[in-house]
Every structure is written in structure tokens, then in C-alpha cells.
Amino acid sequence: MPSSNRAAVIDRSVFKRVGQAVAEGALQHDRDATLDWRSWQLMADLGMWKIPVSVEHGGLGGTWIECVECLDVVARECRDLGFLITVLGHIGSLRLLCGYGTAQQIQRWVPRLLKGEIAVTAMTESSGGSDLSRMQMSAVRQEGGYRLNGRKKHITNAPVATMGMLAGRIPDLGLKKDITLFFMDLKVPGVSVGAKESNLGIRTSPTADLELSNVVVDEGNIIGAPGAGLGILYEIISFERALYGVIAAGLIDGMTDTALARSLERQAFGRQIAAYQYIQGRLTEMKMSSLICRNLTYVALEHLAEGDPETSILCSTAKYQGAEYLTKAAESLMQIHGHGGYSDPAVSKYLRDAAGMKIAGGTNDIQRVNIFNQMLKGGVRP
Template sequence: MESNTQFQQKISDDFAAWARESVGSRADRQHSLREFDIESWRYLSERGIWRIAVPAELGGENNTWWDFIAAFQGVARGGRDLGFCLSMVAQAGLIRALVRQGTPEQQKTWLPGLLNGQVSSMALTEESGGSDISKMAVTTGPHDALLSGTKVHITNAPVADVILVLGRSGDLEPKANATLFMVDASDPRLLRGPAETMLGNHTSPTGRLDFDGVPIAPVNVLGEPGNGLHLIHEIIAFDRLLYGMLATAYLDPLIDDLLNFVHERRAFHAVLADHQYVQGRITDIKFAVESTRGISRSAMEAVMSGSADASLLCSIAKYQAAESLRTGTENALRIFGHSGYEEGWVSRSVRDALGAVIAGGTAEMQKKNAFTQMVALR
């Protein structure tokens, strides 16, 4: 019987190999086409990426979320497509929420498709409010519940099969009516805009969603009506720590690439590795990676144990992840020099990394949430 560490290493290595032959081999093409890699998504789904932490009675493999993270990091390490992994983050949180909060009917309705390769999306942001999730779509009365409103800049929206929407229940008090709704994206009353043209992360499409009276039944309401903010904060916290896990797995092989490069390339009559300023840039990346790794694991432990400081640690993990990705890829570009600045995987990694500064809540949002949590924990 393998130890958990051995098992997780095997899962990580297996998914790294599978991602290398799917995501990694297709990344250049998908980025040039600015298209989501649905073929690789289905390939990894068939190999059980989404089943890992789901209970056996729900169609899963009955392992842990630590095991899922090992597989997720394998995809990041092997596929080396940051955008693709950001789309995975959006899916993982919803699956975990369905397992934890879904009714048996909801689990039967929504989980099989998601485990077998459907794509999900989480719709929070609105045009007037940015990431201020107090501004939400509204449902009408209890007997003719219809979801209407608009969400913008939503990850996976152009390709999603299932969408989790934060809205308001019209039959509850305005100050306590935030509710989560599961929506079938094939509903004709849901209109989707085209994928937005972004600086980077071309393989993780974002777009607009317009809900024009989408019918809402009990199976569409995740959790208790009016409890949407509490549930979405739980989902977001898990998403934020995944950014930290992603950053370390994405940057680890980049460090290997840099070490190989600086020992082969010469400048001023010496290999680059002999120059102290080059050493400093690489060690800066390593320090950032290890700091992010530590806080992300602490955040994961806090989430799994239900610790009071879980949200605080998840915000720190997200902040550290974004900063590590930004500075790490920029340092890589500086070391590779002109060849890194040319169109290719190095310059692409810089553009993709900048997206992490915005996605999942900006650095300013993470600081605001961290301060709020610090005050609450006094």
C-alpha cells in the first residue's frame, strides 16, 4: 500500500505526462487560435481528473482534495498552459460545492456531466460593480421564479455547459436574499457573448452572460435561499488557494529551464550562471515559489479543517501566487533576453501571468479581505 505522499506523487506524475501529450502539445496552436482546448479537457476528464476527490457513491474515486491538488499541479507542470489551468480552477470549486452542499437530486442532475467532461462557469461579476458581489441578478416571485440580469468577464462563459450564478431571491428581504443558482447553459433564454480579446490567457475564454427570464426550479438553487454569500465565500476561498498551488507547479519547471539556459549561454567570457545578477533573478523566483508553496499548503490545511483563519490564509495565498507568477515570468524574460521578448512561450507566460493579478480578485481585494479577516479574528 503506497503512502499518501507516494500516491500523490504518482497521481501528479501521471497527470503531468497526460497533460504534456495533450495540453502541452497543443498549447501553441490553441493560443494562436485563441481557443479553449476542449479536446484536452475531455482527455483529462476521461482519465478521472474530476473524479479524484468525489465520493464513490457520487461516481467518484473517493480520494482526497489533497490528491486532486496533486493531479492539478501535474497538469500545470506538464501542460504548462496557465490559461487552461485557470479554467480548471473555475470548475474545481463548483464540483466541491456540489459534493458538500448539493442535494441528492442536484448531485444526480449536475455532477455526472461535470465529471465526464462538461465545462462549468461561475458568474459573479456585473457591469456596474466589478467584483462587488453585492450587485446581483434578480429573480421574480416564488411562483414564477425567473432569473434575469447580466454578468460580465466570466471565466469559461463562452464554452460552459453549466453555470453557477450569484443572484437574488425576489421573495426574500433585500439585505438577505443572495442566492446561488445552477443554470443549464443550453437554455435559450441565456444569451452568451463572444470570447473577449485579452492580453493573455487565450486558452481560458471569458465573456458576457445575459439572463432573460431563465426559469428557476428547486433543483437550480444550490444551498439555502439567502445563503448565497456564505457559500460563494467558501467556494472563492478554495479557488484562491488553488491559485497558489498552480503558481508553484507552473514556476517549478520554469526554474529548471532557466538553470539549463544559464549554464549553456555565455556572456562577457563566462556562462550566465556565473553572473551574480543572473543568480539573483533565479533565486528571487525560487524564494517566491517556496513562500507561495508554504502559504498555499497552510491555506489548504485551514480550509480542510474549517479553521477560522481559512479565508485570511486563502487571500494571502492568492496574493502571493499572483505576485510570484508576475515577477517570476518577468525575471525569466529578462534572463532569456531578446529571445524571450520574441513571440513564444516566454513572452506568452508573462502575458498569462499578468492575468492572475486580476483574475480571482485583484491584489487590492486580497489585501482588503485579509485586513477584514484580521480584524474579525482579533
């Protein structure tokens, strides 16, 4: 990108401060099931959200890869999956607006996102979960726009968001081409937020249901065109799934440092436990899994940018392997600490959070379904 289109050189290292701040308060926010607003605002003040946004719209004119690289820095330090999941949902909304929004839509919502207001990407419903074809939220035409009704389930950021994308149907368009994306303010009549969920893990990323009752929207709330939502959704979903790999990698890096330090200080049978091959096996597996997850993310994003037909497989693989390796690393961390890890919230939190990564963003079983379906679309090779 020509330097004239950039507001500034992006210094990735400053986001280490964000990760360290998150780490300091992670256990307290986990106990309280609250978002770390101070660290969130610090990240906004340091310009995280400005990175991929054009200079014309108040950003730094960087790339999405550069934004992910800064997320990578935060993930290596923060030791809190919940905070990173909230970041992920916010990035999805920003990418949606910048990639598919009109100039008016970008001008209306992006400046608020850059300042730190939080957005949702609400797709999941009780009727279908990851099966978007069973979505029930509907938009009925009326004079001057539409009337939205429906309920979204388990929505990341819902208790703390002021705006976001809600996917629904416009029945008048016909069943096969009616899924439409509505970006809207949430502090309007007819929108209500359910009780904040008390989850096993990822507790620092508040989740709740969103219910819409006769909410009036107009054409200016539609991203893309009426009925064109599914194709846009698949691109946004693929992008978000790819990022799970780099999130997992950063967290595993933190766990590896902790596990290595423990193995060097802990003595068993007259030797450091690091001298035993079974401990070395766990430590080297953690290191290799971090490298695999991180590289999967960047390869997937490269293919996504190029429009490669196998992008969906790569993004689902990054999500799947990120969750699997994160869980294995958390188990190894606890085993290396023994009973001390089982009774230490700082260690056990990793395992609780890792269980949530296998569900968030489409379960690991759903990732396998997606990969298999994409294999069929590509044809069976001899």
C-alpha cells in the same frame, strides 16, 4: 479515509501526460484564443474530476487535497495559465455541488461534469466586480419557481460551458439575506453568451458575458437555501483562491527549468551567465517563490478544512503571492533570455498570462482589502 470507501488508489503521475499535452499545443491555442479540448478530455478520461467525488456518485472517493495534488502535477508541466484557470472554475462547480448540493442535484449534474462537460461559477457583474453586495441579477417568484434576469461579466468558461452556478438575488427575502445560488443548465431558452473576449493573456481560457432574460428555474436549481448563498460563496471563493498558489508554483517550476538551461548554455564575457551572481539571484528567487506558493496553498487548504477563522487571510495570501511571484518569475525569465525572450512567444506568453493572474479571481488590491477586513474582524492585537 477507509479503503472500502475508495474505488481505486489515485496515481498522480498519470496527470503528467495532461500537462505535457497542454504544453505541446499552448502557443497555438494562445494564438487562436481557444481551449485545448483534446487535453481537457484526456484529463477527464484519466479521472481528474472523479478524485474528490464519492464512490456512491461515480467518483474515486478521494479527497480535495488529492485532487489539488494532481492539479499540481499538471501545472508543473503545462506551461499554460489559461488551461489551469479553466480547470479552477470547473473544480469550483464540482466542490459546490458535492459540498452543498442535494442528492438529486448531485445525480443531475455531477456525472456530466465527470465526463468532461464544463461548468461556470458566475458571480461578477459590471455593478460591483468583487463587491458581491452590489449584485443586480434578480430572481422574481412566480408559480412553480422563479424568473431570472441579469447579466454576468467576464465569466471564465462561458463560451464552452453547458451548465454552472449563477449568483443572484431574491428581492422578496430582504436586502441583507437575499443572495441565492442557482445551478442550472445554460442551453435553455433565455440564456445568451456574449462575444468571446480577446484578452492580453490567459487567452486559452475562453471568457464572455452571460445574459439571462426571463429564464425560468425552480427550487431544484437552488444550491443550499434561498438567501443562504453568501456564506457558501465565501467558502468556494476561499478554496479557489488558495489554488492560485499551487498553479503559480507549477508554472514557476517550468519557467525555472527553462531559465536555468538558458543560463548554462548562454555565454557572456567568456563565462556562462549562470556564473554571475545577479543571474544566480534571479534563479534562486524563482525556486524559493515556487516553494513559498506551493506551501501556502496546502497550508491554506488545511486551515480551510479545519474551519480556522484566519482561513480567508491565508487563501487571499496564496492568491496574492501566487500572482506577485508569477509576475516576478516571468520577468526574470525574460531578462535571462534578453532580446531573444522578448521576441519569443513561448517566453513572452508567461508575462502576458501573469498580468491576468493579478486580475482573475479578485484583483491583488482586493486581496489586500480582504486581508485587512479579516484583520479587523479578528481584533487589533497589541
